Amino acid sequence: MPIIDVQNLGKVYPVAVKEPGMKGTLQHFFRRTYRNIEAVKQVSFSIEPGEIVGFLGPNGAGKTTTLKMLTGLIHPSTGSVDISGHRPFSRQPKFLQQITLVMGQKQQLIWDLPALDSLRINAAVYSIGASDFRQRVGELAEMLSIQDQLKQPVRKLSLGERMKAEMLAALLHRPQVLFLDEPTLGLDVNAQTAVRKFLQEYNVRYGATILLTSHYMADITALCDRVLVIHQGSLIYDGRLEALLEQFAPYREVAVEFDSGQTIEQDKLRTYGNLQKLEGCKATFLVPTDHLTHMVSSLLNTLKIQDLSIAEPPIEDVIAKVFETGRT
Amino acid sequence: MLSRPLHVARTLISVYYAYMVEYRAELIFWVLSGSFPLIFLGLWNQAAQSGDLGFTPAEFARYFLGVFLVRQFTVVWVIWDFEKEVVQGKLSPLLLQPIDPVWRHFFGHVAERITRLPFIMLLVGLFCLLYPEAIWLPTPYAVVWGTLTLVLSFCLRFLIQYTFAMLAFWVEKATAIQQFWFLFYTFLSGMVAPLALFPEAVRTIALWTPFPYLIYFPASLLIGLPVDLPRGLMIMIGWGAIAFIINRILWRVGLKHYSGMGA
Numbered sequence: 001m002p003i004i005d006v007q008n009l010g011k012v013y014p015v016a017v018k019e020p021g022m023k024g025t026l027q028h029f030f031r032r033t034y035r036n037i038e039a040v041k042q043v044s045f046s047i048e049p050g051e052i053v054g055f056l057g058p059n060g061a062g063k064t065t066t067l068k069m070l071t072g073l074i075h076p077s078t079g080s081v082d083i084s085g086h087r088p089f090s091r092q093p094k095f096l097q098q099i100t101l102v103m104g105q106k107q108q109l110i111w112d113l114p115a116l117d118s119l120r121i122n123a124a125v126y127s128i129g130a131s132d133f134r135q136r137v138g139e140l141a142e143m144l145s146i147q148d149q150l151k152q153p154v155r156k157l158s159l160g161e162r163m164k165a166e167m168l169a170a171l172l173h174r175p176q177v178l179f180l181d182e183p184t185l186g187l188d189v190n191a192q193t194a195v196r197k198f199l200q201e202y203n204v205r206y207g208a209t210i211l212l213t214s215h216y217m218a219d220i221t222a223l224c225d226r227v228l229v230i231h232q233g234s235l236i237y238d239g240r241l242e243a244l245l246e247q248f249a250p251y252r253e254v255a256v257e258f259d260s261g262q263t264i265e266q267d268k269l270r271t272y273g274n275l276q277k278l279e280g281c282k283a284t285f286l287v288p289t290d291h292l293t294h295m296v297s298s299l300l301n302t303l304k305i306q307d308l309s310i311a312e313p314p315i316e317d318v319i320a321k322v323f324e325t326g327r328t
Numbered sequence: 329m330l331s332r333p334l335h336v337a338r339t340l341i342s343v344y345y346a347y348m349v350e351y352r353a354e355l356i357f358w359v360l361s362g363s364f365p366l367i368f369l370g371l372w373n374q375a376a377q378s379g380d381l382g383f384t385p386a387e388f389a390r391y392f393l394g395v396f397l398v399r400q401f402t403v404v405w406v407i408w409d410f411e412k413e414v415v416q417g418k419l420s421p422l423l424l425q426p427i428d429p430v431w432r433h434f435f436g437h438v439a440e441r442i443t444r445l446p447f448i449m450l451l452v453g454l455f456c457l458l459y460p461e462a463i464w465l466p467t468p469y470a471v472v473w474g475t476l477t478l479v480l481s482f483c484l485r486f487l488i489q490y491t492f493a494m495l496a497f498w499v500e501k502a503t504a505i506q507q508f509w510f511l512f513y514t515f516l517s518g519m520v521a522p523l524a525l526f527p528e529a530v531r532t533i534a535l536w537t538p539f540p541y542l543i544y545f546p547a548s549l550l551i552g553l554p555v556d557l558p559r560g561l562m563i564m565i566g567w568g569a570i571a572f573i574i575n576r577i578l579w580r581v582g583l584k585h586y587s588g589m590g591a
Contacts, residue, residue, distance in 0.1 A: 073420050074587040089587075093426035101424055108421045110343070112350045117343045124339035125427045127332055 002046035003177060003209050004070065008079035011040040011065050039065045041233040042079070049176075052203055052210040054224035054241065058323045062233040063213045067179045070211070071101045083177060097126065100175040104185035107166055109154045115165040116150045119172060126173035133172075140168045144198050160191030167195065171202065178202075180212035184219055196222045217315045229322060237322070249318040252292055253311045254285045259304035272299055281306075286313075336427065337435055344432075344439035352443065359447040362403060365395040366455065368520055381525060389462030391522050393455055394547035399519070400448045401441055402482040402542060406433045407506045410493035414586065415500060423583075430490065437486060466550060473557060474550035477564070481546045484538060484568050491575040497582030512537075518544025524553075538567040 014034040018024050027033075040062040047053055057063045068074045070081055072088030072095070081088050086095035109118040116137075123133040141147045144164040149157055157165060163183070171178070180199075184192040196219055203210055214220055220227060220241065227244060229237035237244055254273070258264055258281045269275050273285040273295050287295045292310070299305060348355065369392035376385045383391070410433065413419040422429040456463050466474065489506060496502040514520060516539035523531050523544045534540055541564045548555045 068420070068587075071424060073423060075584065091423065096424060096426040099424070101421065103421070106418065106421055110347055113343065113347055117346055120339055121343050121432075122425075124332075124336045125425050 003049040003084050004045075004047040004211065005082040006046065006070070006079070007044050007081075009040055009043040009066065009069060009076050009081060010038070010078035011062075011069060011074065012077045013037045013039055039233055040069070040076075040230075043230070043233075043235045044079075045228055045235060045238050047209055047211065049209050050203065050207045051226065052199070052212070052223050054220040054227040055211055055213040055230065056220065056227055056319060056322075057213075057230035061230045061323075063230055064181055066230065067101065067181055067211070067213065071099060071179055073101075097173060098175055099177045099179065100170040100173070101179045102167060102170045102181065102183050104163070104182035107154075107162070108169055109162070109165055111155050112153055114151045115154055115157075115169065118154075118169055119150070122169055122172045128173065136172055136174065137168070140171060143201055144168060145194065160187050160194070163187060163191065163195065164198075167198065174206060176206070176208055178208055178210045178212075180210065180214075182214055183212060184214060184216055192216060192218065199223060217319060221315060231323060244322070245312070245315065245318050246289070248321050249313045250290075251286050251288050251313065253313055254287050254292075254296065254299075255307075255309045255311065256283050256285070256299060256303075256305055257281055257307040258283070259306055262304055264303075336431065340432060340435035341439045341442070344436040345442055347436070348440045348443040355440075355443060356447055358403075359400065359444055359451065362399050363396065363451065365392040365399060365519065368392055368395075372521065383522065383525070386459070386461040388522075389455075389459040390464055390551045391547065391553070393452070393459075393462060394551040395519060395543055396455075397448070397452070397550065398478060398481065398543050398547045400444060401478055402485050403440075404437060404482070404485045404489045406437070406486060407489050407493040407496075407503055409433060409436075410490070411496040411502050414496040419586070433490070434486065437482075464551065467552060470550055470552050474546060477541075477546040477549050477560070480561075480564050480568075481542055484564055484571070485542050487568055487571040487575060488538065491571050491578065494575060494578035494582050497578070497586050513539055513542065516540060517542045518547065522548075522553075536563070538563075541567070 013036065015037050016028070017033050017035045018028040043062075043066060055063050055066070065074065069076045070083065070088060072091045075089050083095065084098055086092060086098075088095060088099075109115050119133075119137060122128075128136065137150070138147075141150060144167060146161055146164045146168065149161045149165065150168075154162060154165065167183070178199075183199075184195050187195065199210060199212075200223060202208055210223070212219065212223065225240060227237065227239070227241045228235060229244070253276075260281050264278070264281070264283070266275070266278055269278065269283055269285075273287040273291070275283060276286055277284040285295070296308065296310070299308070369389055372381075372383070372388045372392070373385045375381060376383055376388050410419075413422070413429075419429065422432070488509075492505050492509065493502055495505060499505075516534045516537060518540055523534060523540055526534065541560060545555055545560050545564075547553075549557070
């Protein structure tokens, strides 16, 4: 039985429209006009307990709006959401005990105090007893490697440390469903890796379900087998990440280094595949996956090769292509 | 093990106390900025010496000390914080916790009172040195009812301002409404002059409004000026109930609006 079940979810916003200039300002002052924006359209999907699902889409596609509807912050205009048997918008304490929302740009920790003080509030609010509190903070702090930073004022922490502390605060009540909106935004590579590793571990240890948005494809490839792609408010893909990549990038990049003893003619090389680059003894081809074996074996049979490597095209390029076309 | 509400209250007070202590230097200025009554005292003292106002200089001194104390314990700034939360979207994460966000504000205010206490004591001591004739020993009646109405007065002021704060869901500057309200508060609360000095008609009308109960009423009780205690308490509770009902309606409708605009 799915823990997240979304049916025909939609959200329409009224947005105030103002013409530029003095006339527009006066008109806006006396008579505001609104335009309806359909931020999310007929989105349906379901997620099983313990799944980690990536939520992809360009800026303004409707990812955050959807997450806010799933957490009960905003009321859907159409459709229904069921999270572990609860309707989010009524924000029942039982529901709130089970979920968390981490927003990369928003913080809940009190800026001038050590994170531990904010954690004490969370413990009281979520009715976590003193011994449980110590045990959970110890465990999560160890997983996040921030044991020493919890007693420093939050304002003195680095961005990465702060994000980890935010994560700790958001997970202290041990939620079963995690909604993460750009959890690694602005972090350096090391901190990103640490957050990813932590999420993976949390998922395995507590069987938690995670739905996350990220602009860093490394987050998605490291954590998610399944992705949802949203474009202009509509869900355009729901399935395995590899299948999406295969569908959009059914080719591989073949890099070859020839023996320096032979003369390499560009025209001849073109007969093997789509030649991208030729620099001295090094050449790069783009080859359709179904021709890959044939191409590589004919290369090896006809030319003297020193080195050969096959790579998938950069995932960012593929996703950019998906966003560009807006369909799968 | 304390019951949950008590435990939450105690934790919020202790954490926000720590937070306020971080601002101890600023706090001195906030306390001093509330010393308006002591300035008015100087003015009225002069006036009392030159004519018959029904108040002796010592009574004036006592009254404005009472006003100073009430003001110090009833300072409320929830509208500024709440407006910021709504406008910057900081309210959203708070809505996802199983506790009404108002309690953070409320106990934050309570904690601030505790932090303020030593500074208030210092100023009161200074005041007593300057006006030794104003020193009085409050009766047990004055202590009990003065303190109780002081607490009620803080709650009423908090509730009213928090109700105005709800307007932040619709307008970008709810604090503008608060500033307008402050005009009436300044004159009708007894901050600039004891209500006894007001024209009869103004005083009668004022006593039906919530303003005198935010300063004049608890201050008078503290220093032993005669007031109609049962009527005063009834009016305070009445205004409190009205503010509470409006507050809850605006909260519910406002949240829907807030979420409708994108939270």
